[in-house]
Amino acid sequence: MVREEIRKEYTVTIGIECHVQFKTKTxxxxxxxxxxxxxxxxxxxxxxxxxxxxxxxVLNKEAxxxxxxxxxxxxxxxQKFSKFDRKHYFYPDLPMGYQITQYDEPIVLGGSVEIxxxxxxxxxxxxxxxMEADAGKSTHPNGADYSLVDLNRAGTPLLEIVxxxxxxxxxxxxxxxxxxxxxxxxxxxxxxxxxxxNMRFDVNVSVSKTGQLGTRTETKNLxxxxxxxxxxxxxxxxxIEVLEKGGSIVQETRGWDDGxxxxxxxxxxxxxxxxxxxPDPDLPPIVLEQSYIDEIxxxxxxxxxxxxxILVGIGIDAKTASDIIAVPETAMTVTRVYEASxxxxxxxxxxxxxxxxxxxxIADLAANVQVPDKYLVALAQMxxxxxxxxxxxxxxxxxxxxxGGEPSALAEEMNLLQVSDEGEIAKIxxxxxxxxxxxxxxxxxxEMKAIGFxxxxxxxxxxxxxxxxxxxxxxxxxxxx
Amino acid sequence: xxxxxxxxxxxxxxxQGELKAVDLVEKSLASITKAEEYKAxxxxxxxxxxxRAQQVDAGDNQGRLAGVPFIAKDNFLxxxxxxxxxxxxxxxxxxxxxxxxINRLEAEGAICVAKANLDAFAHGASTENSDFFTTxxxxxxxxxxxxxxxxxxxxVALELAPFALGTDTGGSTRQPASFTGxxxxxxxYGLMSRSGIVAMGSSLDTVGTFARTVEDAELVIDVMAxxxxxxxxxxxxxxxxxxxxxxxxxGKRIGLIREYMGEGLADNVREQxxxxxxxLREAGAEIIDVSLPSLPLALAVYYILCPAEVSSNLSRYDxxxxxxxxxxxxDLSESYTRTREIGFGKEAKRRIMIGTYVLSSGYYDAYYxxxxxxxxxxxxxxxxxxxxxxxxxxxxxxxxxxxxxxNASNPLAMYLADVMTVAVNLIGVPGISIPCxxxxxxxxxxxxxxxxxxDRELLAIAVAAERVLT
Numbered sequence: 001m002v003r004e005e006i007r008k009e010y011t012v013t014i015g016i017e018c019h020v021q022f023k024t025k026t027x028x029x030x031x032x033x034x035x036x037x038x039x040x041x042x043x044x045x046x047x048x049x050x051x052x053x054x055x056x057x058v059l060n061k062e063a064x065x066x067x068x069x070x071x072x073x074x075x076x077x078x079q080k081f082s083k084f085d086r087k088h089y090f091y092p093d094l095p096m097g098y099q100i101t102q103y104d105e106p107i108v109l110g111g112s113v114e115i116x117x118x119x120x121x122x123x124x125x126x127x128x129x130x131m132e133a134d135a136g137k138s139t140h141p142n143g144a145d146y147s148l149v150d151l152n153r154a155g156t157p158l159l160e161i162v163x164x165x166x167x168x169x170x171x172x173x174x175x176x177x178x179x180x181x182x183x184x185x186x187x188x189x190x191x192x193x194x195x196x197x198n199m200r201f202d203v204n205v206s207v208s209k210t211g212q213l214g215t216r217t218e219t220k221n222l223x224x225x226x227x228x229x230x231x232x233x234x235x236x237x238x239x240i241e242v243l244e245k246g247g248s249i250v251q252e253t254r255g256w257d258d259g260x261x262x263x264x265x266x267x268x269x270x271x272x273x274x275x276x277x278x279p280d281p282d283l284p285p286i287v288l289e290q291s292y293i294d295e296i297x298x299x300x301x302x303x304x305x306x307x308x309x310i311l312v313g314i315g316i317d318a319k320t321a322s323d324i325i326a327v328p329e330t331a332m333t334v335t336r337v338y339e340a341s342x343x344x345x346x347x348x349x350x351x352x353x354x355x356x357x358x359x360x361x362i363a364d365l366a367a368n369v370q371v372p373d374k375y376l377v378a379l380a381q382m383x384x385x386x387x388x389x390x391x392x393x394x395x396x397x398x399x400x401x402x403x404g405g406e407p408s409a410l411a412e413e414m415n416l417l418q419v420s421d422e423g424e425i426a427k428i429x430x431x432x433x434x435x436x437x438x439x440x441x442x443x444x445x446x447e448m449k450a451i452g453f454x455x456x457x458x459x460x461x462x463x464x465x466x467x468x469x470x471x472x473x474x475x476x477x478x479x480x481x
Numbered sequence: 482x483x484x485x486x487x488x489x490x491x492x493x494x495x496x497q498g499e500l501k502a503v504d505l506v507e508k509s510l511a512s513i514t515k516a517e518e519y520k521a522x523x524x525x526x527x528x529x530x531x532x533r534a535q536q537v538d539a540g541d542n543q544g545r546l547a548g549v550p551f552i553a554k555d556n557f558l559x560x561x562x563x564x565x566x567x568x569x570x571x572x573x574x575x576x577x578x579x580x581x582x583i584n585r586l587e588a589e590g591a592i593c594v595a596k597a598n599l600d601a602f603a604h605g606a607s608t609e610n611s612d613f614f615t616t617x618x619x620x621x622x623x624x625x626x627x628x629x630x631x632x633x634x635x636x637v638a639l640e641l642a643p644f645a646l647g648t649d650t651g652g653s654t655r656q657p658a659s660f661t662g663x664x665x666x667x668x669x670y671g672l673m674s675r676s677g678i679v680a681m682g683s684s685l686d687t688v689g690t691f692a693r694t695v696e697d698a699e700l701v702i703d704v705m706a707x708x709x710x711x712x713x714x715x716x717x718x719x720x721x722x723x724x725x726x727x728x729x730x731x732g733k734r735i736g737l738i739r740e741y742m743g744e745g746l747a748d749n750v751r752e753q754x755x756x757x758x759x760x761l762r763e764a765g766a767e768i769i770d771v772s773l774p775s776l777p778l779a780l781a782v783y784y785i786l787c788p789a790e791v792s793s794n795l796s797r798y799d800x801x802x803x804x805x806x807x808x809x810x811x812d813l814s815e816s817y818t819r820t821r822e823i824g825f826g827k828e829a830k831r832r833i834m835i836g837t838y839v840l841s842s843g844y845y846d847a848y849y850x851x852x853x854x855x856x857x858x859x860x861x862x863x864x865x866x867x868x869x870x871x872x873x874x875x876x877x878x879x880x881x882x883x884x885x886x887x888n889a890s891n892p893l894a895m896y897l898a899d900v901m902t903v904a905v906n907l908i909g910v911p912g913i914s915i916p917c918x919x920x921x922x923x924x925x926x927x928x929x930x931x932x933x934x935x936d937r938e939l940l941a942i943a944v945a946a947e948r949v950l951t
Binding site for chain 2: 047050051052053054055056057058059086088090092095096097098147149274276277278281282283284
């Protein structure tokens with residue numbers, strides 16, 4: 001391992017290329033279904049995806065619309081003129097022998113996103129983003145003398161987002177990747193499920209202590225935030241170690257070994273392809289009208305930053321705000337509740353929605369919100385009005401999210417409504433004081449800590465339904481305080 | 482001696498029950514068998530044709546081409562026979578879908594009876610580049626029929642069917658039409674769908690129509706023309722369609738292309754063209770001398786851009802999914818190289834290499850990009866010319882049909898056969914070859930060219946020209 005003081009002498013430069021799969025119904029250039037997540041291999045393939053003779057690509061208009069939305073989400077705007085090019089190489093998962101991509105006139109040029117690391121804000125530049133068709137998937141079974149190709153993914157619309165080399169640490173790289181993930185989710189252009197490869201990252205890393213850019217390596221196909229962080233850390237350490245030993249860095253493509261938590265060499269610059277780019281004569285250029293662009297812009301949803309501002313503005317702490325923003329549906333729901341009621345009620349709803357343990361569970365919960373916002377508001381209001389304890393409300397919330405239904409009816413059905421009937425609670429208090437003479441006399445003797453215990457007993461006997469502040473008052477009253 | 486009635490009459494008689502589609506198909510198939518020595522046909526689609534004929538006779542598809550047999554160049558994807566593009570690498574390929582234009586013809590009742598020979602992947606001007614065999618010229622068996630649609634042209638010249646389909650990327654319909662004495666039509670780029678046609682040069686490829694008369698061609702063109710959602714480069718058809726009203730040559734301004742009448746044009750062809758132009762003038766056309774200064778560059782531009790697209794379009798023939806695949810390769814790389822080495826003929830390899838070279842990094846700007854610039858210049862010069870004249874006229878080819886083997890060992894000489902046709906493809910305008918005379922027993926064609934999308938006007942003037950020329 002490289003010692004910290006040596007490491008500090010080096011400047012790290014990181015740029016990231018991110019491939020985002022669009023959630024279109026059909027592929028970029030064919031009518032085949034685009035949802036390959038659960039499909040059997042090679043079932044979502046038509047004559048275009050298969051590269052049959054005479055098959056011609058036909059551009060999916062929805063993909064263009066999503067690319068335009070992505071442009072705005074990246075702090076940019078779509079180019080009025082862009083075109084498709086062919087990038088040639090041979091591989092069995094590339095049926096036509098070329099990938100259709102955008103080479104020198106992409107749909108997005110320029111842009112930026114903001115990240116925050118350790119409370120410090122930083123702007124990361126976006127160089128460009130272009131549309132392209134994904135290749136199929138090759139698998140090489142261990143020890144087999146054959147490989148398998150699945151063309152379901154061949155032709156899936158991708159947006160490749162290329163960043164400026166603006167990142168200086170693995171933490172920044174990870175923060176940038178997360179920010180892209182959120183923006184693509186908020187812009188609603190991708191399922192952005194990293195597990196299914198909806199977003200894949202290539203990280204370019206170089207180190208230098210001379211002030212001039214060092215030779216970079218590109219580690220390809222990272223599909224988790226953690227692997228991005230780890231791959232950058234590994235590359236930085238590896239490159240510094242090579243340089244410190246007097247060696248030099250080879251410009252190359254590297255892979256990530258998740259098991260070994262290290263990068264490995266795949267291909268050096270010498271055997272890099274000459275892709276022989278040329279304009280694709282089968283596809284007319286994309287020419288966008290200003291009115292089309294304006295309409296998309298007008299319909300852009302708020303981005304994560306916008307939500308962060310709102311959430312922090314209503315008094316939610318930065319950490320909780322980040323947790324809420326991590327799941328777009330949660331941020332949207334909380335914001336809507338806030339707009340329909342108050343900061344106080346919105347915070348309660350946020351608290352309930354963050355109860356599940358993982359982002360996935362939260363997302364799952366949020367995605368299944370069938371209940372109208374007014375029910376969420378009503379539930380929060382019930383707590384505010386002491387009609388329901390916060391523990392009871394959590395139960396009602398969970399039940400309501402599963403089944404729907406109006407919260408006061410559910411609370412009643414679940415027998416959780418707080419009892420604010422003085423007579424009824426007085427009877428319970430009487431019983432509690434009788435059964436807990438020691439505590440009662442402690443309180444009477446001025447030891448007010450013990451009153452909490454007594455209230456707890458009242459709550460227990462009332463099965464959580466007693467209004468705790470009323471119970472406290474009645475205890476004091478019966479003890480003559 | 483005409484074997485077939487005009488196409489519209491055949492279809493009318495079938496619809497009225499005077500003719501039976503099954504008989505028409507049998508007649509066509511019999512003539513194909515009889516003319517086997519000319520080697521115009523790669524395979525018949527006899528079984529499917531007979532079945533379709535029965536359906537037509539039973540009342541299905543009794544459209545504007547009811548029961549009319551036709552022959553398609555073997556680079557059209559058609560059911561009923563393999564689609565090979567006359568290449569070994571596609572041997573055994575059964576099309577799982579059909580070309581859009583074939584579907585449109587079938588919807589009107591036309592019946593494809595056979596697949597015609599061509600230079601493999603349409604690379605050539607003689608059919609000598611077919612991986613299978615060379616088609617013989619019906620006027621002189623020692624000569625080529627032209628290419629690449631030589632099989633289709635010969636099919637119509639021998640009247641094996643009333644019409645045939647070809648493709649025209651650099652002259653592949655007009656040139657063989659000229660060599661065989663039939664009508665060959667190349668539409669405005671995009672007027673007919675390329676979907677389901679083995680691609681050669683995608684920015685140049687068009688569907689060619691061979692017929693005995695322009696009138697016959699009009700009906701076929703009218704059925705095929707128009708936008709297709711499977712081909713993004715297609716354009717709207719003329720609302721008036723392509724069946725033209727009688728027109729005459731009086732007052733039409735026709736530009737004689739100076740660059741095509743100069744050096745390199747054989748005397749016997751020049752003589753025929755001058756006589757034909759004189760007849761057009763006599764009929765009232767105003768003949769104007771016109772120059773497109775960049776025309777001499779067209780062939781060079783074509784042989785950069787077309788091979789570039791060819792090298793790209795032929796990438797998919799890699800032996801991994803369909804067609805020929807080298808079975809004894811020991812790894813992936815060898816599978817690719819051996820499949821393509823064995824599967825592709827010499828000319829395909831030559832064009833792949835030229836195309837790969839001009840697209841390579843470091844050469845792209847010097848070749849491909851510069852060629853695109855000249856192409857734009859040609860388009861602009863043509864637009865200028867069409868401000869002065871309604872149509873352009875000139876020869877189709879510099880010579881009459883040449884001897885088999887004459888150019889076979891000299892690819893450059895072979896490329897020169899396209900020198901007067903490639904510009905039309907680069908510019909994207911429509912062009913037609915109509916028979917205008919015979920020299921030493923060999924036909925000579927006259928080329929008429931119109932502005933983009935003026936296909937209807939071009940067909941109308943061609944009908945009028947045809948009348949005064951024959």
